[in-house]
Amino acid sequence: MKAPAVEGAPEASDPLRPDTVVSPPVGPRLVLLGTPGSGIAALRLHVPLEEGPAEAGVGRLLEELARDRMEGLARPVGARVSVSRTPWGLAYAAEGAVADVEYLAYLLREAVRRPEVDDVPFSRAKRRLAEAAARARETPSGRLSDRLRSGLDPTIPPPQGTPATVAALDPGRVLEAWRRSHRSERMTLVASAGVVPEVILAATRGLGTDTPPPPPLDAPPPTEDGSVRVQSLRRWYGRAWSGGRPTSPVGPVAALLVAEALEESGGGFETTLQLRALRDRWALLALGAAYRADVPAMRAAVDGAVAGALARLTPSGVSRAAARVRRDFLFRTRTPLGLVEAVGWAMEATGDPSAAAHRLAALDTLDAAAVRAYLEDLAAGPPVTTEVRP
Amino acid sequence: VAPAPAAAQLRGDTLAAGADTTPGTPAPDPLLEGLRSRYADVAVAPHAHGTLVGVVLRLSPGADRDPPGREGAAHLLARVREEQAEELLDPARATLTARVERGATVYTVLAVPDAWPGALATVDSLVFESPVPPALVERQRTRLEEILRFEAGSPVRAFREEAASLLAEAGSPWASPVRGTPASVGAITAEALEAWHRNHARRSDAVAALAGPLPPEVATPGREQPAADETEMATGGPTPGVAWRVGDRVALVQEVTSGWLAVAWPAPDTVPRTALELLAHLVQEELDPVPPDPDRYDVEVEVLDAPGGPVLQVRATLLPEALPRWEARVLAAVAGLAREPMDPDFFRWRRRRFRTHRLLAEAAPEAEAARMTRDLAAQGRARDLDRAIWDLDPAGLLAAVRSLGEPRILLLGPDLAGHGSR
Secondary structure, three states, rough: OOOOEEEEEOOOOOOOOEEEEOOOOOEEEEEEEEEOOOOOEEEEEEEEEOOHHHHOOHHHHHHHHHHHHHHHHHHHHHOOOEEEEEEEEEEEEEEEEHHHHHHHHHHHHHHHOOOOHHHHHHHHHHHHHHHHHHHHHHOOOHHHHHHHHHHHOOOOOOOOHHHHHHHHOOHHHHHHHHHOEEEHHHEEEEEOOOHHHHHHHHHHHHOOEEEOOOOOOOOOOOOOOOOOOOOOOOOEEEEEHHHHHOOOOHHHHHHHHHHHHHHHHOOEEEEEEEEOOOOOEEEEEEEEEOOOOHHHHHHHHHHOOOHHHOOOOOOOHHHHHHHHHHHHHHHHOHHHHHHHHHHHHHHHHOOOOHHHHHHHHHHHHHHHHHHHHHHHHHHHHOOOEEOOOO | OOOHHHHHHOHHHHHHHHOOOOOOOOOOOOOOOOOOOOEEEEEEEOOOOOEEEEEEEEOOHHHHHOOOOOOOOOHHHHHHHHHHHHHHHOOOOOEEEEEEEEOOOEEEEEOOOOHHHHHHHHHHHHHOOOOOOOHHHHHHHHHHHHHHHHHOOOOHHHHHHHHHHOOHHHOOOOHHOOOOOOOHHOOOOHEEEEEHHHHHOOOHHHHEEEEEOOOOHHOOOOOOOOOHHHHHHHOOOOOOOOOOOOEEEEEEEEEOOOOEEEEEEEEOOOHHHHHHHHHHHHHHHHHOOOOOOOOOEEEEEEEEEEEEEEEEEEEEEOOOHHHHHHHHHHHHHHHHHHHHOOHHHHHHHHHHHHHHHHHHHEEEOHHHHHHHHHHHHHOOOOOHHHHHHHHOOHHHHHHHHHOOOEEEEEEEOOOOOOHHHO
């Protein structure tokens, strides 16, 4: 057996930079961080997953199935577990005492093992997913968000699927997606555990499946029933902009400024701003809802949100927004779980184990000129809009 | 806030000059020495890594020292200090939050590693030296009055106040509403708040704790709090203190759609705190298993510091018709644990779960520092929590549960019996 390749020597005590990165030939790639806190270990395992159009929602279904399994096993030792669908795949996390680190690794092993697809939990998970897909289609804000997201990048299926794709997620299709994605050599484990790498390596060897992967699914999506109408009393309108790499802090800083501009323009209508990460860029989604008399003002506010942020841009405003993004980031990363979540998320986007540290450093040098250039790029992009009428 | 001479001392500028430099003697860390010279006690939990340092200042006067008729004064002052701090601290590097308890005021600073000494110096100056600005008092009082008026008549609030009054002697200011009432808050003037500040904000009544990525010299061996034996720590005076000796049962009727239950047991202050916390954990798990009882909305079990000593308290929000059944269930849960020592293997498994639960509860540096200040205030030393948990055994748990005194019970809910339903 080939020896694991150690990519990085221990570095200075920047908590966002890994102490050690190890790439065993059979995976998973291991990124070890220092341990904030007393006696707590946190592990986060990332599994890349791309869904074909015909299997939209399969990632969320795998997430539901894994959560049920993990929670049942975590309870006896009091560990905490979570699963989340990211723009790049699935992330499984476990947090508990350092003394239980091997058990935490076992929880991750259970999370990524072959899902049970022929029993009650499968039907239950599928029903929950179908409900989420129906909610996204039937509610004005869900419908707007979905349309805006697909307007920005039509190649990405809706993460919660559609009623037709969820209905078509039979056991065979789910297992194919699992075999294609849950392969040890494709996984990355980020750990803040206070133990030597050998312990983690031994505990996480051979995760997932090692059978040959099936070919990618390129079947067309099933036909949707397009007759469903959203019932609403107000007119809903949305506009989306996108740009900037998801690890760049300019997206969150700009989003705060655009949200402020949107709020300032408010009158007799409701507006919200969402910041979302796509696979390769940030997306800003401005949504508004208004009764008939206020529709023109609401549309103008939504359409003008980025321009409004540009018009009121000041160096002090940028500093204030950057300070808030920085504070929120440091606040989230002050615990072992928050740390592995942040480092793992940034690494998913770039493959660089130090991406989170770079993001924080970039935040320190972000100035008004950079934010202005970013907002101008957003404003110059092709308009992506949609609406839901009463 | 006027420039504070305290700041230089807190940064260690003055004390460093007098540090012991004898060869072979670890040099005292000027930062820590500065803190130890200022406050009644200091504890430190240095970690090798982390993004933020949590610093907690705990002052012994809390809402229990509010002047009669001006309940809410300590809470109002805390809000004013928070607003002042927003102007003084760089929000990207440090923040302050303030919380008032019945017997303490807790200031929490979260700061990036190189900013905590300066931030603490600013907060120290603010808390102990800065006058109370009348304009801020006015603004914060108006906000607080609005909130209290909105909450007026809330059964949840009524239950909280009644549950607190279970734990203290009748008429004790400890049980008065922490945030006051619309009338009492309306009566608080800027001058009264300034007087409260002058009379009660004393460094000699404060303890401090730090947790997080601290400089290596702070972690110098021998500079930390000595690990303490819990039995030794818990032993108070020659006569054990206890919150009360005679139990009670109160049933209050309100036309509401939920039922509330509080059951509290006094424990002698000689019982190790960690054993009481394990007991609270076990009772919580007994009462609130997965899946939960369909009759309950919420169950919380915790160890509180009542005026006379520690108390184990269960609070539950329930369907009204479940109140009698739950009263019996809560009493039975504790009585069950007092029957015999737990099987050692079973005990080890429960202790493992408890340990994880406690460690995760202190994953954030400010949570760990807050617990250490509570330890310092209540017991004179901060626990080495991990060691204290490993030291627990079935006999100690049994002794803790058997030491509990007569419970005080409060039930609040509609009069179902009067309508022929109960």
